[in-house]
Amino acid sequence: MSYQAPVNDIRFVLNELAGLSEVAALPGYEDANPELVDAILEEAAKLAQDVVAPLNSVGDRHGNRLDNGTVTTAPGFKEAYRQFCENGWIGLRVPTEHGGQGMPALVAMATEEMWCAANVAFSLCPLLTLGAIEALDHHASPEMKALYLPRMASGEWPGTMNLTEPQAGSDLAQVRTRAVPVGDGSYKISGQKIFITWGEHDMADNIVHLVLARLPDAPAGVKGISLFVVPKFLVDTEGRLGQRNDVRCVSLEHKLGIHGSPTCVMSYGDEGGAIGYLVGEPNRGLAYMFTMMNHARLGVGVEGMAISERAYQQAVSYARDRVQSRELGSDDPAPAPIIRHPDVRRMLMTMRAQIEAQRALTYYTGAALDRAACHPDRAEQQRWQAVVNFLIPVVKGWNTEQVNEVTSLGVQIHGGMGFIEETGAAQHLRDARITAIYEGTTGIQAMDLVGRKTASEQGATAYALLGEAEATAAKLEAAGYPEMAAPLHRAIADAKACVKFIVESFNDNPKAVAAGSVPFLKIMGLVLGGWQMGRAVLVAKQKLHEVDADQSFLQAKLITARFFAQHLLPQVSGLAEAVLQGSDSVLALDEAAF
Amino acid sequence: MSYQAPVNDIRFVLNELAGLSEVAALPGYEDANPELVDAILEEAAKLAQDVVAPLNSVGDRHGNRLDNGTVTTAPGFKEAYRQFCENGWIGLRVPTEHGGQGMPALVAMATEEMWCAANVAFSLCPLLTLGAIEALDHHASPEMKALYLPRMASGEWPGTMNLTEPQAGSDLAQVRTRAVPVGDGSYKISGQKIFITWGEHDMADNIVHLVLARLPDAPAGVKGISLFVVPKFLVDTEGRLGQRNDVRCVSLEHKLGIHGSPTCVMSYGDEGGAIGYLVGEPNRGLAYMFTMMNHARLGVGVEGMAISERAYQQAVSYARDRVQSRELGSDDPAPAPIIRHPDVRRMLMTMRAQIEAQRALTYYTGAALDRAACHPDRAEQQRWQAVVNFLIPVVKGWNTEQVNEVTSLGVQIHGGMGFIEETGAAQHLRDARITAIYEGTTGIQAMDLVGRKTASEQGATAYALLGEAEATAAKLEAAGYPEMAAPLHRAIADAKACVKFIVESFNDNPKAVAAGSVPFLKIMGLVLGGWQMGRAVLVAKQKLHEVDADQSFLQAKLITARFFAQHLLPQVSGLAEAVLQGSDSVLALDEAAF
Known part of the structure; x- marks a missing residue:
């Protein structure tokens, strides 16, 4: 099933909801003018659709082969990666001084959505390379940057992230990999790392591994971890x-x-030690990793939303083509395309509404990242940084939890064919399942959200964002959309009650707050997604009166937002009850009684 | 990961909630005394645990091989099937006159749960055989029954159901397979059938295919379909x-x-026509299939619940063993088993509470099936038949929708290991995904529920069951459990409002009702599941005072029911809003705008 990049939807979100023109006005992003951005979107769409997407099922079927330490990728991957690099896509948001194009994160995000939707497995190689570039850009010496960054930004040397060890999954305090100084400024690294995405492959001449390891005299725990560059081939x-x-x-x-x-x-180090080079100062590795955490987690949020979009497109296509059973209430006894059956529509709308809300909130976060990085006013920078910090776990957690539901609905719409692998619907379900796990499980995102991002600042950012949502709800009411305003108002009230509970309870009873942390994360996803849908409605209402308005596109925004308000926002009340009333029953059962 | 049949839980549900003693008092079921039932449970548990369960991952890895029309099953399946048959398990609920043991459906259900949890792929062979036996028992001639049923009940000749064709999935009106009379009383069958579970294999000497086909002069549509027996090997x-x-x-x-x-x-019929024998009268095939529909759909509901149980057991085991990150609020800096982390508990409780509610409602339905079949009082028979008819789509739809969530939580609890196939958690997610599709998708169950089972009888059975739930809620209140009574009362009120809407709207606006039919199905699952949890609480409270009470087991029932009331029942209000307010937004989008 082919992929069509949703360029119109992306453009609407970029321009009308995320504030591309304001981002492009920030110092450093002046090149991101509408013409260039349009050209970027069109070119990315072409590559995603024509080159990357067709390899999605190929990669699924072929997988990768390991022989004597060499990994052979699926047919076509190597060639697609070469073209991807030649066109300069990896470096799109890498600073120009390192060979990139210096585009805002917001613009790059639009292309990253396309790569992920087209072929999420493929997209991980550039994504991880960008993470490695970011870590080095912030913390490496000028010499190291000059040596590595341009070659990584071009894709010639892709990067990897080596954090996890068998005993150290989410808890990096347990990292055991060792780094021993050789005496010439380099180190000998030894240990085993697991779950290393694109850790070895045949698409590039070299691979730059970023590795967390301990120096001989390092303190125990997270304060004794250092970051090293370990290239696959040593370089002069x-x-x-x-x-x-x-x-x-x-x-x-x-x-x-x-x-x-x-x-x-x-x-690492089976034959005496892999040569590695310390990045920055000793024992600061974990802090350095956190530098790129926001981008990486947001990137996984994009993956969740993008796979949902791909699954939606496939489901719509099948629902139009598949003819089965007569239309309800119709006089025509002939079987109808299943898109006419109300429950199939409900499923499609459930997919569609969540994707639109997620895209809006995700791009809003991307724009906030740019504003936090580049806003000339220091106070505005800080304000936007707080917004970024709050929204990252929401976007990562919510998009990736929901992609499980959305891709499952995609399978369901296909009926029995959905269970057959050749159909392709099941691949999206399988591919999606990792996104709520890697880069921090939903549980970890939710603890970050209730702790560092809510309780520790007395809910300041949460209340500020809910306040903006309230203003939007009031405008919806005034604009004649009470059926959307009312559910949004109710959901905001529930969300505020939860924030109050979290702020008041976190210090004295962190377990009670933790017990409801994932429901709270979902509440914030729903409410802030509903806020973005409300903003879209206000824009669409305005634009409907313009002379050259795309009536069908704008009407669809209104209907999809209404569905979101009537089918998805009402879930908030039940989730809020779990947060506010449910912690005892989460914790009460004796450990032995499970 | 091994499987432990939850015999204590099953016994509790059989005895305290489903009314085994009343079922055993029905004419024909006198043999189902407590000692025999206990022996059945213990023996089934042993076979499920020791023989069937270990083959679950073997079957997943090996699959089946087709060579020249011959299907070779995974290693061990043939031997396990032989033992399964020798021990007489297929015939457990087959009438004694056909070589079965004539046990109630309720007792057989307990063993079927074990087979499904142990190895759902394996369990489908006996399950489909039972369906075929039931169809023949009701509609075949005495000669045909005498020839086939004892051999099918013994497992010597397993059965299959051949309904689906490429153009005829859910809509059997489109069946094209043809049956031409030969003149000697037999027919020549030709056509292609798809999705035939256990359609060919090496576990038995013969296979009895039940096939839907059209006679030459048959009317179009569902009224022109006949049912045939087509054995793999012809028999004298x-x-x-x-x-x-x-x-x-x-x-x-x-x-x-x-x-x-x-x-x-x-x-069928590549070389001129497969010899088939008409079952019952011509053109009655679909009606005959409906005879076994209730059992088959209930059986798939059991599958959903059983796979959830298996996933839960695996997740609990991992959560106890896996040590990662310190316990929240604890002074001990050492990493703790993840079962101590509140969000892991929330996930385990979400799995557990749904499984317990589903088991209770499913077994209640199984007992209702026995009462409807055997109650000496005709009015009681009819009353129970209405209960069965109403509950079947609820149990089938709710258990199988939720198993997607439950098995996904099972993966999530395993973190990164959950995504690795060797762990086994992902297999449950993959295996489960078909259950909401086959034997009628959730959408089809939901249409059955709102149409034939609710609107067409003015909600009589729905109101009656909700009335019983209300009485239970009142008793909970009186017994000192307001925290469970209040959410149950609220959920019942929402459910009643939905029933009223469905009854009032179905004739004039069936699409509006259909748009909310799946949310309504989920509401009924939650509310009636909550009712059963409430009944369990009242029993447990009583039994806690008995001298030899299993305190830990009974306390766990109270806590799990409380979790259900505080985390799951509150979902009803959001679903009810979708049913009552949401149909317009489901249907409003122009077909071309998707």
Whole structure:
């Protein structure tokens, strides 16, 4: 099933909801003019649709093969990656001084949505490279940056992130990989890392591994972890490749989904130690990793939303084509396309409404990231940084929890065919399932949200965002949309009650707050998504009166927002009851009684 | 990961909630005394745990192989099936005159839960055989019954159901397979059937296909479909196997899950016509199929609940073993088993509470089936039949929708390991996904529920069941459980409002009702599941005072019911809003705008 990049929807969100023109007015982003952005969207759409998307099922079927430490990717991946790099896509949001194009995160996000929707397994290689670039850009020495960053930004040397070890999943305090100084400024790294995405492959000449490890005298726990660069092939100061480093892929995981992406067990130092180079100062590795956490988590939020879009497109196409059973209440006894059956419509609308709300909130967060990074006014920078910090766990958690539901609805719409792998609907369900797990599970996002992002600032940002949502609800009311305003108002009131509970209870009873943290995260996703849908309604109402208005497009925005208000926002009251009343029953059962 | 049959929970539901002693008092079920039932549970548990469950992952990994029309099952399946048959498990609820043991459906259900939880792919072979037995028992001639039923009840000749064709999925009016009379009383069958579970395999000497086909002069649509028996090997009147019939498996589907079960494309009559025998009268095939629909749909509801149980057990085991991150609010800095983390508990409780409610409602329905079949009082029979008719789509739809969530939570609890196939958590998610599709999708169950089961009887049974739930809520209040009574009362009120809306609107505006039919189905699952949880609380409170009470077991019932009331029942209000307010927004979008 082919993919059509939803360029109109993306443009609407960029321009009308995320504030692209304001972002483009920030110092440093002056090049992001409407013409260039349009050209970027059109070119990215073409590459995504014509080159990357057709490889999605190929990657799923073929997976990757490991022979003697060498990973062979699925047919076509290598060529697509070459074209992807030649067109300069990896460096789109990398600063120009490192060979990138210096575009805002917001603009890059639009292209990243397309790569993820087209082929999420493929998209992980550039995504992880960008994460590695960001970490090095912030913390590496000028020499290290000059050596590595341009080659990474071009895609010549993709990057990887080596954090997880068997005993250290979410809890990096347990990292054991060791780094011993050699004496010449380099280190010998030894240890095993698991779940290393694109840890080894044949798409590039070299791979730049970023590795968390402990120095011999490092303190225990998270304060004793340092960050190292470990290239697959050693390089000289001119970037010429030298000998193979002592790091290899010892096995590939057999996964539920994203088969096109090799998930490697990486062994460092089997033959005495892999040569690594310290990034920044010793024992600051975890802090450095956090630098890129926001981008990485937002990136996974994009994945969730993008896979949902892909599943939606496939489901719509099937629902139009598949003819089965007569239309309810129709005089025509002939079987009808199933898109006419109300429950199929309900499923499609459930998918569609969540995707639109998620896209709006995700791009809003992307724009906030740019404003936080570049706003000339320091107070505005800080304000936007707080917004970013609050929204990241919401976007990451909500988009990725919901993609499980959305892709499952995609399967359901296909009926029995949805269960057959060749149909492709099941692949989206399988691929999506990792997104709520990696880069911090939903539980971890939710703890971040209730703790650092809500309780520790007395709910300031939460209340501020809910206040903006309230203003939108009031405007909806005034604009003649009480059927949307009322559910939004009610949901906001519930959300505020939850924020109050969290702020008041977190210090004395953190377990009670934690017990409702994921329901709270979903509440914030729904309410803030509903806020964005309300904003879209106000824009659409305005634009409907313009001479060249796309009536069908704008009417669809109104209807989809109404569905969101009447079918999805009402879930908030039940979730709020779980947050406010439900912690005892979460915690009461004796551990042995499970 | 091993499976432990939850015999204590099953016994509690059988005895305290489903009314086993009353069922055993019905004429014909006198043998179902407590000692025999206990022995059945213990023996079934042993076989499920020791023989059937270990093959679950084997079947998933190996799948089935098709060579020249012959299907080879995964290693161990053939031997397990032989043992299963030798122990007489298929015939447990088959009438004694056909070689079965004549147990109530309720007792058989307890064993069926175990087979499904142990290995759902394996369990489908006996399940479909039972469906075929039931259809023949009701509609075949005495000679046909005498020839086939004892051999099917013993498992010597398992049965299959051949309904679906490529153009006729949910809509059997489109069936095209043809049956031409030969002149000797037999027919030549030709056509292609798809999605035939266990359509061909090497576990038995013969296979009895039940096939829907059209006679030459048959009217169009569902009134022109007849039912035929088509054995894989022709048999003489003594049951001796003769020549191979003209039916073969031409391909196996490559599926998301239940890999252990061969899903076949069956071709009839490639060499002139497969010999088939008409069951009952011509053109009554669909009505005959409906005879076994209730059992089959209830059976799939059992599958959903059983796979949830299996996923829960695996998640609990992992959550106890996996040590990661310190306990919140604890002074101990050492990492703790993740079962101590509140969000992991919330997920486990969400799984557990739904499983308990589903088991109770499912077994209640099984008992109702027995009462409807055997109650000596005709009015009581009719009353119970109405209960069965109402509850079947609820149990089928709700259990199977929720197993998607429950198995997904099972994956989530495993973190990154959940995405690795060897862990086994992902298999449950994949296996479960078909249950909301086959034997009628959730959308079809929901239409059945709002139409034939609610609107057409002015909500009589719905109101009666909600009335019983109300009485339970009142008792909970009186017994000192207002925190459970209040959410149940509120949910019942919402459910009643929905029933009223459905009854009033169905004739004039069936699309509006259909748009909210699945949310309504979920409401009934939650409310009636909550009713059963309330009944369990009242029993547990009583039993806690008994001398030899299992305090831990009974306290767990109270806590789990409280969780259900505080976390799951509150979802009803949002769903009710979708039913009552949401139909316009489901239907409003122009078909071309999707």
